[in-house]
Amino acid sequence: MEKQYLFTADLNVKNLACLRNEQVLFSGLNVSLSPENVLFLEGENGSGKTSLLRILCGFRLPDEGDITWGNQSISSVPEYSQNISYVGHKNGIKDELTVEENLNLMRSMATASDIETESVLKQIGLFKQADVLSRQLSAGQKRKLALARLMMTNNSFWILDEPFTSLDKATVVFFESLIKQHIARGGMLILTSHHDIDLSGLSVHHLNLSN
Amino acid sequence: MEKQYLFTADLNVKNLACLRNEQVLFSGLNVSLSPENVLFLEGENGSGKTSLLRILCGFRLPDEGDITWGNQSISSVPEYSQNISYVGHKNGIKDELTVEENLNLMRSMATASDIETESVLKQIGLFKQADVLSRQLSAGQKRKLALARLMMTNNSFWILDEPFTSLDKATVVFFESLIKQHIARGGMLILTSHHDIDLSGLSVHHLNLSN
Amino acid sequence: MLDAWLQIFKRDLLIAFRRRSEIIHPLIFFVMVISLFPLAIGDDKVLLQKIAPAIIWVTALLATMLSLDNLFRSDFEDGSLEQMTLLKTPLSLLVTAKITAHWFITGLPLLLITPLLAVLLYVPTEMISMLLLTLLLGTPTLSLIGAVGIALTVGLRQGGVILSLLILPLYIPVLIFATLALQNSAQGFSAEAQLAMMLAILVLAITLSPFAIAAALKVSLN
């Protein structure tokens, strides 16, 4: 049994609004999420899922509303964003580094997890490619590497935008079980996906952004 | 009932091999595909699906083997590649053009189909975004626009690499029906997808590249 | 065929106008870099007058080279290049559309602003027309040759291909003939020989480089 996460709290979103090009994407949005819970964002293409996730990460300022983490505004809790593992549409890996170098870099920049790089490589099936430049990976292999970020650190809040694009079925199953472990350890997760994801046994809240 | 395609022939792949970084991805590959048929490429991440598709498009030369189109080597039939509609991992749309301009550009560069741009916009659900710069689209909206390429021209050979990434369910259903129409008109299709695609009623050949 | 040419030509012009800055940038670069020299040298009229043609030509050359940087890059990265190779119109023809558009967007404005800069650098008025003539004959050549280099580097981004190493040596003949022509005409000699040579190079570049460019681009798709 893995260790429980130490740093967790409730996330509360109140009356949130987001504009793009003077168009309201969503407004008056209220959500909250506690540890051991999953928030599944749904909505058609262009409904604002990515925009919402980026606001939660702090990349983008909301046009209205407040986001609190344990009753404090997220902008006043620096630990909040340091505790996020984000995998967005972009992979966030360096093409010019090898697979192993990329993994080690991810680990060294944050509170590292205990797991060995070698073991991660084996689990995501890139052990043979450890010394290959990431540029030479296939689309799905790159995505695997991006998701491996989740295993390298000890962050309790995961934000995943369409995480399973290009992944083959076996890898999807692996990451699904990783998500379950994460939740069991007291983690939190917000994700979007247009494909069905097996989250059976977890407490999943759905939020649909289409209107 | 739509018009049948005029330019079609059998595709034959003989003894094909592809190397990447001195590693054999596949070799001794034999496939053939006739009009009104679908070839579904399968295989785990990094098994060489994209590489195979790019060879068929003529972007990459095979390391061994022959590809013929109606018994002629594809390199000696310039019409072969002009008859391909390819949607790869990259979208092939110009960020700085509006949605409508992108569509018109796709149409003007090849044998155009009869369908009106406006009607395409409505069908793919981008009618409201017609004058939006493509850079400002969401991931899924961009993908829709890339796939709209299929509707703008009269090409009988479609090559689709992971076409439905980021698409919402309604759009997936729409493009599935488009594929069925295409095949009914005597078209050919090669595609890859890690997600299940509803191709019921079509004659689908499966080829698995994992070994 | 010509239709596709026109479409690409129009597309590139349109994109440039959308970005607007794409047109102004080489111009601003040209003006700014040229005005760096008087600042660095000091306001010495005789000296500036002497080196003005060299400064203007070297800067025009750099502005052209730098403005080319994006000529195929974005088409390569967004996948448009793949699509272009699947068209009826041969790629070698399509690239000429792109280069023509590029010259209209960058080369022409340079020509138009040159008289003003020449005056600021104390170039005698009777030499300005010769300066313009050399630029008119030279900048299209620079665009064409530069495009070959860019095409080679676009796919091999990682491969250690060094743009200025590829391009600048090829630019040097143009530069030498142009400045020789200017020196000759400043001293009252005829510059016809040099101008003829520049014209010859231009014709050669127009006929050959499209094929080189198309071939290089196809390699980059591998």
Place this chain on the structure above:
Amino acid sequence: MLDAWLQIFKRDLLIAFRRRSEIIHPLIFFVMVISLFPLAIGDDKVLLQKIAPAIIWVTALLATMLSLDNLFRSDFEDGSLEQMTLLKTPLSLLVTAKITAHWFITGLPLLLITPLLAVLLYVPTEMISMLLLTLLLGTPTLSLIGAVGIALTVGLRQGGVILSLLILPLYIPVLIFATLALQNSAQGFSAEAQLAMMLAILVLAITLSPFAIAAALKVSLN
């Protein structure tokens, strides 16, 4: 904290060595552009000697500006930048790691090759040390200021496009002080005032620009 700094520093050096051309390119550019001038002007010793410091400085400035182009671009495009803002170490500190690495990769080689180029341009040997001193004080400032411009434009696809409009005006004070220092010392006057000024600008740039850069990068992520 310092650990993350070192990691980014090492990462950037490693990537640069992987690409190799990244290191050589500004150097090649520097050498080639400087050698264009004797070609364009003709081998006039007195003239070249007079304008050599100006040429070297203007070219160094351009080389720095151009080499910066990719400083944040690839981090932005592949999503590493997003990840960097989620770290414990403040972004303003991490960017200094990147800029330091960048200076070691581009600024330092320029310094090392300058004596050779100076000799080729007939710069008197006693002036070379002053030239190096101005470059040593100046090029880090150029990197820091340039990085602000780069950070502001990184989100724009056409990034490099308005770059020179943003950056070159900010470079000019450095250029003026450096060339004034050189002129003074060439005429046997003291250049201390100018050097002190350059040092002051450098200190100012080191203390303030990291914050401006980090803010600009965050804006780009929007």
Place this chain on the structure above:
Amino acid sequence: MNIFGSIKRLYHQFASPPYFYRISGLWLPYIMGLFVLLFAAGLYSGLILAPIDYEQGEAYRIIYVHVPAAWMSMFIYIVMAITGAIGLIWRLKLAEIVMISSAPIGASFTFLALVTGSIWGKPMWNTWWVWDARLTSELLLLFLYFGVMALYNAIEDKRTAARAVAILALVGVVNIPIIHYSVEWWNTLHQGPTITKFDKPSIHLSMLVPLLIMAVAFKLFYIGSLFMRVRTELLAREQKSKWVTQLLETKSN
């Protein structure tokens, strides 16, 4: 209730778009009217009442446009930097709009200073342009203004654009002292400080007074045209907000 709180409240009230729109609409006619009066007075006293300069003859009279324009070019840039900082820190929309609306006005004054300067330079120095420090740094100021406008136009999302521009304006503000002190740091052709040495202005009072009148007139013109620009920009940005729709309704009735 403390004084600090009431200042803050006042400030927030003034910075709220509808309030600003209403107040500026009330003030605008007076500002422009005063501008016209002062401008006429300045021109009259400068071009007709003030004595001829014993060295420069009539040509010097261009000073009444040149110097105020040059001052405005620097003043407006500083305003941009300050409002930019306010916009960055407190995310005040109005500050952002004031900043970005100032840019074209500032650029125009800079252009005016350059043109009048070089018109003046022709009789004085016998050349339209010299590459000296003040002239060059003023030219740079023009480029900085252009850079600000170009960057703003290049970014679609206007709030993002405003933040980016604010950073640029703050960084570029270092150029202002360089312009101002350039005549002291470098020996240049350009006139040294004559007016700004307040302890002992080396200019005759009868020349100084019209100059100061013109300076005030130019400031008023800036404020007036700034108000007009800000008002249109506010309307454009807040199209969909309640106060604008109400405004339009009352207008159309």
